[in-house]
Amino acid sequence: MTLSEKSTRQRLAGFVTRASGARAAVIVALEPMSGGAVQENWALDVEIDGKLRRWVLRTDATATVRESLTRAQEFAVLKVAHEARVLAPEPLFLCDDPAVTGRLFFIMERLPGVAAGHKLTRDSKLVPDGRGLARELAANLARLHRITRARAGLEFLPTMLARDCIAHYRSYLDTLSRAYPALEWGLRWCEINAPQREDTTLVHRDYRTGNYLVHDGRLAGVLDWEFTAFGNPLEDIGWFCARCWRFARPDLEAGGIAGLGDFVAEYEQVSGHRVMPGDLRYWQVMAHVRWAIIALQQVERHLSGTQRSLELALTGHVIGQIELEILNLTEVP
Amino acid sequence: MNDRPDAQDLLEIAYDTFATEVLPAVPEGLRYTALMIANAMAIAQRGLAAGDTALRDEHWRLSGLLSENAAAPRDEGLREAVEGYNRRLANEIRAGRFDGEGRAAMLGHLRRTTEEKLAVSNPKALVDPGDNRQEATADKRR
Numbered sequence: 318m319t320l321s322e323k324s325t326r327q328r329l330a331g332f333v334t335r336a337s338g339a340r341a342a343v344i345v346a347l348e349p350m351s352g353g354a355v356q357e358n359w360a361l362d363v364e365i366d367g368k369l370r371r372w373v374l375r376t377d378a379t380a381t382v383r384e385s386l387t388r389a390q391e392f393a394v395l396k397v398a399h400e401a402r403v404l405a406p407e408p409l410f411l412c413d414d415p416a417v418t419g420r421l422f423f424i425m426e427r428l429p430g431v432a433a434g435h436k437l438t439r440d441s442k443l444v445p446d447g448r449g450l451a452r453e454l455a456a457n458l459a460r461l462h463r464i465t466r467a468r469a470g471l472e473f474l475p476t477m478l479a480r481d482c483i484a485h486y487r488s489y490l491d492t493l494s495r496a497y498p499a500l501e502w503g504l505r506w507c508e509i510n511a512p513q514r515e516d517t518t519l520v521h522r523d524y525r526t527g528n529y530l531v532h533d534g535r536l537a538g539v540l541d542w543e544f545t546a547f548g549n550p551l552e553d554i555g556w557f558c559a560r561c562w563r564f565a566r567p568d569l570e571a572g573g574i575a576g577l578g579d580f581v582a583e584y585e586q587v588s589g590h591r592v593m594p595g596d597l598r599y600w601q602v603m604a605h606v607r608w609a610i611i612a613l614q615q616v617e618r619h620l621s622g623t624q625r626s627l628e629l630a631l632t633g634h635v636i637g638q639i640e641l642e643i644l645n646l647t648e649v650p
Numbered sequence: 651m652n653d654r655p656d657a658q659d660l661l662e663i664a665y666d667t668f669a670t671e672v673l674p675a676v677p678e679g680l681r682y683t684a685l686m687i688a689n690a691m692a693i694a695q696r697g698l699a700a701g702d703t704a705l706r707d708e709h710w711r712l713s714g715l716l717s718e719n720a721a722a723p724r725d726e727g728l729r730e731a732v733e734g735y736n737r738r739l740a741n742e743i744r745a746g747r748f749d750g751e752g753r754a755a756m757l758g759h760l761r762r763t764t765e766e767k768l769a770v771s772n773p774k775a776l777v778d779p780g781d782n783r784q785e786a787t788a789d790k791r792r
Contacts, residue, residue, distance in 0.1 A: 487744070495733060496740035499760045505743050627686050634693055634771035640764045641775065648757055 320347060320359055320374070320418060328417045329374075330363075333424070336410040339365045347374070360427060373406065376422035385543040389413060390473055392423040394545045397469045397519070403461045404453075404538045430530030430537040437531055438564040438573035445534045451575035452583040453536040454529065458557070459587035462550040464519035471519070477548040479511045482603060486610050493613065499640035503606040506647045510599055512549070516590070520548040525562040526572035554584065554592060555600020560642050561608050602646050609639040658698040665691040696770045704766040708732055711759045712739060715752075 319325060326344050333342040346362040350373070359374040377388060386394065388411070395408040406425040413421055431437060437444055444450055466476075477485065483504050490497060490504075522544040530537040556562070558580070563573035571580035581592050616633035618624045655663070669688055676684040709722045712735035723731050739756075742748060748756040768775050 490740075496737040498736055498739045498743055499764060501740040501743040502748075502756070502760060505746065505749070509746075509749065627683070627690060631686055631690060631693075637764055637767035637771045638775045640760070641768065644757065644761050644764060648761075 320349075320376075325418055332412055332414075332417050333363055333365070333410070336412070336424075337365055341366060345369065361424065371427040372409065372424050373427045374422055374424050376418065376420050386474075386545065388421045388423050391542050391545075393471060394474070394519075394542050395425065397464060397471060398461060398542070401460055401464050404457050404536055405542070406538050406540070428530050428532070428538045430532030432527060432530050432540065434525075434527035434562065434564040434573065437526060438566045438569070443531060443534070444574055447569070447574040448576075448579040450531065450534065450536060451571045451580040454524075454557070454572070455580045455583035456587045457536060457539065458521075458524060458550075458553055459584050461521060461524075462518040462553070462588055462590075466517065466519075466547050469519055471547075474519075474546050476517060477520075477522075477546045477552075478515045478517065479507065479549060479599075479603070482548075482552075482607070483508055483511070486606055489610055489614070493617070497609070497613075497636075497640075499643060500606055500609050503602055503609075503640075503643040503647065506643075507599070507603055507606065512596075512599070515549045515551075517547050518550045519545065520550060520553050521545055522548070522552065522556070524553045524557050525559075526557075526564060526574060527562065549600075550588070550590070551592065551596045551600045552603065554581075555597060555602075556604045556607075558597065559601050559604035559608070561605060561639060598646060602643060605639050605643045605646070609636055609643075612636055612639065658695065661691060661695045661698065665695055693771060696773070700770055702728060704769070705729065705732055708763055708766070709735065711762065712736065715739060715755060715759055716742075 320329070326347060329347075330342050330344050333339070333344075343364040344361070345364050346360065348360045350358040350360050357376050359376070361372045361374045363370045363372060375388060375391075392408050392411045395405060398405050399407050406428050409424045409426065411423040412418070415421065431443055475481075486500075486504060490500065521539065521542065523541050524539060528541045529539045557572050558570050558577065560567055563569060566573040569575055570577040577597075581597075585591055612632045612635055615629045616636075619626055619629035619633075665688065668684075668691065673684055673688060705728055706722050709728060709732050712718075712732065713720060716735060716738055718735070720731070722728055743756065765776060
């Protein structure tokens with residue numbers, strides 16, 4: 318049972334008709350979208366009672382990754398974010414009946430725009446006003462960070478504050494056959510310098526250039542909510558500003574699209590919380606440690622034979638750069 | 651004994667031919683894959699050329715940091731010895747034994763080791779810190 322089969326498409330059309338309360342739904346197009354090592358995205362065009370809708374059907378890929386949410390959980394997270402006016406694709410229908418396509422999936426709005434980081438950081442036609450875009454991203458992030466556990470429900474999400482992150486990354490390193498002293502140092506530095514008190518809000522945990530769509534030079538929406546958790550809002554800021562996500566413009570600290578000033582000022586104004594230089598440095602170190610851990614997980618998928626892939630294999634050779642960045646950030650006490 | 655040219659020479663001429671003759675003619679849809687192939691060949695070539703000099707140096711530095719004075723073993727033994735030392739160093743860093751005295755020596759060693767790795771993985775990261783070459787793999791999920 319695959320989405321390319323005619324019978325599957327017929328069942329899918331039936332599901333869409335029921336879920337949308339339409340009289341008739343006709344599937345006009347259903348094509349796999351590029352990208353998405355973890356989830357499979359399909360561009361789905363449906364004609365509902367004569368009106369064309371452009372959607373994305375999001376389903377689990379064959380290779381699942383530790384730590385990512387199920388489709389049902391991601392759907393719930395998107396609903397909460399969308400209701401809080403965070404720019405993101407609107408979640409429409411969740412299907413938990415495996416008889417439809419064989420796998421659980423949900424349907425969301427398909428936003429226009431470009432996400433590729435190497436394009437957005439290079440092409441000024443795509444981003445004519447980087448500072449304006451950085452402010453939009455900051456305000457959007459601040460709206461996300463207004464969502465607290467009490468407000469959101471989402472009981473299934475873990476809480477990952479600084480010390481939880483450290484323990485989690487160490488436990489992963491302990492499963493590997495080789496030791497990584499530079500990453501251990503990064504974690505030790507994070508432990509020594511861990512914040513005394515932390516706010517806890519909804520955090521995206523992959524809020525960065527490459528994971529949002531820009532359309533007509535403006536932010537259309539943030540994608541990839543599969544790593545969402547409750548945690549320290551500063552983690553998202555450190556991740557967004559970390560050098561590893563600046564692509565072609567490592568000199569532009571706010572995601573390779575603008576300097577830090579506009580991003581932080583707008584975030585502070587909308588959120589009402591200060592971002593201190595020390596916070597930024599701390600969460601950039603944590604960001605690089607985390608990116609190294611994710612890279613190691615990707616290499617493991619190649620090495621173990623779970624998913625042999627040149628792309629995953631080459632990820633092993635970015636570890637040195639991440640380690641160098643950790644050393645650059647932590648050498649001065 | 652294998653016929654010449656050896657693995658390193660073959661890889662080098664295969665890479666040069668690929669980069670100068672194939673890469674410019676690759677259609678847009680395959681360009682990213684072709685760049686990854688070129689990158690993998692270049693890393694493999696530099697790795698073969700580097701031999702085990704860096705591994706010997708790492709062993710020597712690690713034995714100093716961990717107050718050991720065992721001579722570096724040969725061949726496979728050397729890799730195992732370095733892995734064992736690295737495991738010990740990692741544990742001691744985690745336990746805080748390099749927080750104070752010894753911190754500068756430990757950091758010096760980590761930087762040296764990282765630079766030696768980068769000489770094989772991505773030499774551009776050493777000479778030009780402005781060039782962010784992680785992007786080729788960093789953007790994979792979009």
